[in-house]
Amino acid sequence: MELKSLEMQRTLRAFAIILLTMSAFFSLALGAGQEFPVPPPPFTEGIFPCSQCHASMETNRKKRELKDEHTQIRMHHAETLRWCLDCHDAKNRDKLRLYNGELINFTESYRLCGECHGNLYRDWRAGIHGKRTGSFMGTGKRTYLLCAHCHDPHEPKFKRVTPEPPPFRPTDRRNVK
Amino acid sequence: MSNKNYTRRGFIRSLSVTALAGLSLPLLSSCSREEREDFLQKHFLEMTEEEKKQVIAKLEQRYFEQYGRKFQISTQEALPEILWGYGLELSRCIGCRKCVYACANENNTSRYTRQVHWIRVLRLKRGNLINLEDSEHYYAPETVPEKGFVYLPVQCQQCQNPPCVKVCPIHATWQEPDGIVAVDYNWCIGCRYCIAACPYKGRVFNWAEPNLPKDEVNPNVHYLGNRPRMKCAVEKCTFCIQRVRQGRYPACVEACPTGSRKFGNLLDPKSEIRYIIERKRVFRLREELNTESKFYYFFES
Numbered sequence: 001m002e003l004k005s006l007e008m009q010r011t012l013r014a015f016a017i018i019l020l021t022m023s024a025f026f027s028l029a030l031g032a033g034q035e036f037p038v039p040p041p042p043f044t045e046g047i048f049p050c051s052q053c054h055a056s057m058e059t060n061r062k063k064r065e066l067k068d069e070h071t072q073i074r075m076h077h078a079e080t081l082r083w084c085l086d087c088h089d090a091k092n093r094d095k096l097r098l099y100n101g102e103l104i105n106f107t108e109s110y111r112l113c114g115e116c117h118g119n120l121y122r123d124w125r126a127g128i129h130g131k132r133t134g135s136f137m138g139t140g141k142r143t144y145l146l147c148a149h150c151h152d153p154h155e156p157k158f159k160r161v162t163p164e165p166p167p168f169r170p171t172d173r174r175n176v177k
Numbered sequence: 178m179s180n181k182n183y184t185r186r187g188f189i190r191s192l193s194v195t196a197l198a199g200l201s202l203p204l205l206s207s208c209s210r211e212e213r214e215d216f217l218q219k220h221f222l223e224m225t226e227e228e229k230k231q232v233i234a235k236l237e238q239r240y241f242e243q244y245g246r247k248f249q250i251s252t253q254e255a256l257p258e259i260l261w262g263y264g265l266e267l268s269r270c271i272g273c274r275k276c277v278y279a280c281a282n283e284n285n286t287s288r289y290t291r292q293v294h295w296i297r298v299l300r301l302k303r304g305n306l307i308n309l310e311d312s313e314h315y316y317a318p319e320t321v322p323e324k325g326f327v328y329l330p331v332q333c334q335q336c337q338n339p340p341c342v343k344v345c346p347i348h349a350t351w352q353e354p355d356g357i358v359a360v361d362y363n364w365c366i367g368c369r370y371c372i373a374a375c376p377y378k379g380r381v382f383n384w385a386e387p388n389l390p391k392d393e394v395n396p397n398v399h400y401l402g403n404r405p406r407m408k409c410a411v412e413k414c415t416f417c418i419q420r421v422r423q424g425r426y427p428a429c430v431e432a433c434p435t436g437s438r439k440f441g442n443l444l445d446p447k448s449e450i451r452y453i454i455e456r457k458r459v460f461r462l463r464e465e466l467n468t469e470s471k472f473y474y475f476f477e478s
Contacts, residue, residue: 131436137424164274
């Protein structure tokens, strides 16, 4: 009888320890992956994962004009110096590639942008450059937009937009009965 | 001399009773019970919790009849250790007026036959930022930003030393502990002294009964903020008091497509607004008037 209960205790303790270590591991892993609460990256519909097409294709590292696919991409981002594979990883197309060879997810693309635009990356991390929505305080949901949500990474300069209508003048008939 | 019963005391007593009856007669007989209640409603800061509840219930009923929606009127008080501050980056603002209309939708302002906006986007010639007299806010080009111009959105600057509060003869507008200058629309008599006193043109007057379409109503409101107003009430930006007291960004911050608008707690050294003040080139509009505005414009540096 006593022996059995001892054994039970031991197994229970082992279980508890395993559970604890697992939870600690998962919380750490999640914490590392979710440094900023970013929404899903702005992919064209159906284009991700990239590997669904690229896995069966041979890698062509030559800089060229794309004729079959991705024809809508116009490169205006230091295009003389740059090519797709400077940012997209050649082997794992579902990842981006930092300068030091580290592969990162598209949800962490700010790290890639920050490699050149260091001062803007510093401000973005503080919430000054870029846009944050939701709750800035308390327990509510918060969202920090990625660089790519506002700037097209292939041609990042903002396009001109149509402004909303001006306010009615005091003499406007929509303002006077 | 002969009539000793007719004393001065008696005369004054009967006179005062007559005067009281005469004054209260039109008040108590000629108006309905609802109007009487409205007339005798206290100032918001002097109401007890019980009285606030009664007023809220009355207003919710009235708004339901008028707009056909169930309103949630909050009377949430200022949170401790907070002073709200706003930042706006002029080098990024493109003058698209998205904030103007996001503000109108959030804050239930009148849409037409007196359109009311709380944000005014000024267009100035580049290099001419201090001459606000030369600004234009009816600009309507095909696309923005235009070459050679900068855009300067102006709304209530939530001054720490507000001239509008000083001139109000009946204390219908006052500064909340978190720095927001609030208006009790029911207490306001519509004298418009505050409009004359404001150096930023931050306040607007309801010349007519506001026109707010039923399907564009925002039913989540605050008593001191975006609840539907009435004719003859002065209104202005409240930093979206109904949102920021719950820790949410104001509507204009969320609407800005370039992320020029920033918001935070000036007393929190880790907030976004403190980061801006400590590291960027900031200025405040008409600082020489000593209004101590809490609206910081800044440039990329």
